Amino acid sequence: MHESHTRHKHHMLHQRELGRSGLQVSALGLGCMGLSHGYGPATDRSEAIALIRAAVERGVTFFDTAEVYGPFLNEDLLGEALAPVRDEAVIATKFGFTFGDDGKQQILNSRPQHIREAVEGSLQRLRTEVIDLLYQHRVDPEVPIEDVAGTVKDLIAEGKVLHFGLSEAGAQTIRRAHAVQPVAAVQSEYSLWWREPEEAILPTLEELGIGFVPFSPLGKGFLTGAIDHSTHFGQDDFRSVVPRFSAQARQANQALVDALGAIAKTKGATPAQVALAWLLAQKPWIVPIPGTTKLHRLDENLGAVDMALSTAERASIDQVLNQVPIQGDRYPAALQARVGR
Numbered sequence: 113m114h115e116s117h118t119r120h121k122h123h124m125l126h127q128r129e130l131g132r133s134g135l136q137v138s139a140l141g142l143g144c145m146g147l148s149h150g151y152g153p154a155t156d157r158s159e160a161i162a163l164i165r166a167a168v169e170r171g172v173t174f175f176d177t178a179e180v181y182g183p184f185l186n187e188d189l190l191g192e193a194l195a196p197v198r199d200e201a202v203i204a205t206k207f208g209f210t211f212g213d214d215g216k217q218q219i220l221n222s223r224p225q226h227i228r229e230a231v232e233g234s235l236q237r238l239r240t241e242v243i244d245l246l247y248q249h250r251v252d253p254e255v256p257i258e259d260v261a262g263t264v265k266d267l268i269a270e271g272k273v274l275h276f277g278l279s280e281a282g283a284q285t286i287r288r289a290h291a292v293q294p295v296a297a298v299q300s301e302y303s304l305w306w307r308e309p310e311e312a313i314l315p316t317l318e319e320l321g322i323g324f325v326p327f328s329p330l331g332k333g334f335l336t337g338a339i340d341h342s343t344h345f346g347q348d349d350f351r352s353v354v355p356r357f358s359a360q361a362r363q364a365n366q367a368l369v370d371a372l373g374a375i376a377k378t379k380g381a382t383p384a385q386v387a388l389a390w391l392l393a394q395k396p397w398i399v400p401i402p403g404t405t406k407l408h409r410l411d412e413n414l415g416a417v418d419m420a421l422s423t424a425e426r427a428s429i430d431q432v433l434n435q436v437p438i439q440g441d442r443y444p445a446a447l448q449a450r451v452g453r
Contacts, residue, residue, distance in 0.1 A: 125139060125140070128396060130397060130399060131297065131317065132322075133322070140413060141175060141401040142172050144175060145177070146403040148185045148189060151349055152349045155405045163404075163405065163406075165196075166410065171414075175204065176205075177238075178206035179230055180206070183215065183216070187205060198239075201244075203243060204244065204299075208222050208230075209249060209250075220250060220253075231273065235272065241272075242273065243272065244274050247277035250450045251453040261289040264293055276293050280451040282312075285453060286298060297324065297325050297399075298323075299326075301326065301327055303330065303387060304372070304429070306442050324399070325400070326391055326399075329388055329391050330387055330402055332350075334365065337372070337383045354442065365436070367436045371428070371432035382415075385412060385413070385416040386416075390426070390429055
């Protein structure tokens with residue numbers, strides 16, 4: 113029989129389980145935020161849908177969005193893109209905010225009644241009957257995490273949600289939540305230039321059997337080598353206010369990118385692929401979600417999945433990390449206050 117008839121409709125990308133949750137996803141997911149929010153002008157809707165569908169064809173099964181991206185636009189976009197292939201995709205979305213009178217200002221809100229309302233809206237926009245992975249987007253200090261976990265537990269019992277996740281939560285919060293409703297995944301920033309999760313979060317997740325989903329695995333673009341000390345960010349680009357992207361910090365942090373470039377060259381790969389391969393090599397239950405608006409970047413990122421780093425290559429990366437102190441906070445002060453609680 114001809115080879116093409118026996119193949120799956122789509123490529124199979126290597127799968128990973130998020131912790132011990134039973135939730136299986138492709139080793140790399142697609143972070144969808146940047147298609148409509150945060151990094152300059154939104155991508156044309158039809159192009160964004162084409163990109164998401166191309167990811168499915170390439171074996172990506174894990175798609176990350178949130179109510180707040182837009183607000184609402186990103187979920188709607190993802191819902192339309194995945195409607196024809198809904199059964200092949202794991203959709204992750206997030207609750208945790210209400211929007212001010214202008215419809216944009218983000219006010220923390222994880223009150224149980226609000227979680228329920230948010231989920232109804234998400235289900236509608238995502239054109240689905242069930243959310244595969246529902247994250248609390250940011251910890252709400254006004255609402256005990258037990259109440260949040262209990263509400264999601266109820267939503268799981270009702271069949272509206274399959275798995276519970278937390279985003280940017282601190283270790284104690286993760287423990288308390290997990291005791292009420294097992295947490296499948298924690299999402300936070302993690303990359304070669306933001307390694308804070310290694311201190312308290314990764315050991316906690318390993319102990320409890322929870323998966324880890326790094327966002328900004330390419331340092332919000334920095335680790336691709338496409339950004340240097342002379343790059344200018346527009347007013348509508350989040351990076352224009354990030355201390356780590358000040359021209360001075362970029363110059364200091366360039367040494368890391370240079371080192372990645374050197375390793376990449378010997379492998380016939382790109383710095384981005386080395387950065388993703390490094391993350392994948394940290395733990396078998398880590399699933400990064402790089403975002404992109406470009407098909408060639410999607411292909412480049414997926415090329416990292418089959419790329420093994422030798423012990424020597426990992427050691428040389430570690431050596432650079434120890435020599436190059438990364439400069440600058442990852443968030444301006446007001447946003448930094450919302451993470452790690």
